[in-house]
Amino acid sequence: MPELPEVETTCRSISAWALGCRIDKVIRRRTNLRLPIPDDLDLRLRDQSLQAVFRRAKYILLRFERDTLLIHLGMSGSLRRAESHTPLKTHDHVDFVFNQGEVILRYHDPRRFGLIVWAGEDHDKHPLLSHLGIEPLTAEFSGAWLYRATRERETEIKLFLMDAHRVVGVGNIYASEALFRAGIHPKTAARKLSRRRCERLSLSVKETLEQALRSGGSTLRDYVNGTGNPGSFQLELSVYGRTDQPCLGCGTLIRQLKQGQRSTFYCPRCQR
């Protein structure tokens, strides 16, 4: 479900209400997601207050006084505020109950592709994070970097953009959108991109993600941020999900194809 803008939006909205709140108890309603949910969540987190909420790639980190949690939302997860009277929904797997039950941070994930694990002493060294590539919204992710990283790479550029070993946070929606913005065909071999096109693509990735962030992310099915509000970037999508609809630039019908078992959307005229 969530790509970088949705995860970042979730972090920001949780920060806005939960920082400083103290854990009353943690309720775990099932023992595993993609990985086992630690059985000492409640024991260890009780009485610790939430110190920081931040993101690495599409992982959310909740830093408490003595422990840090690593959370991933997978395809269908959400982490949002609930009240003691908020009715429980199917697939509400974990509740972090704060301030004597006054507010709850509730983890919901129908497909259970997400995960909740301890981050350990140094989260950057955690096995799930240690191999990750660079953040797209930093200066490091530049045209020069992209040009260097794509040399000799036979992979289609869309798959390259979605490979978290190289650059993180760019999922299926924003990869299609960024390539449209850059005027690059998604099946182009990464190594064939010129320096100039790499420059353009790195900018397009940043602009696409930043625009989505300003809209609070995309809500296609059920994404909601940490306060339970949907995003609106889906209204600004140029190609994603627009098969057979006219390109906003030239009117040519948007096409759909498969890359790595995922749908790709593109304009055959604007993207070469």
Place this chain on the structure above:
DNA sequence: ACTGGATCCTGACTGC
């Protein structure tokens, strides 16, 4: 090392 494919799981939707 790189690359493509299968896999985990539920729910929404389509077509018969």
Place this chain on the structure above:
DNA sequence: TGCAGTCAGGATCCAG
């Protein structure tokens, strides 16, 4: 209605 098939925002593991 019901049922089967397809597809979905992610990431890991495995074979070639």
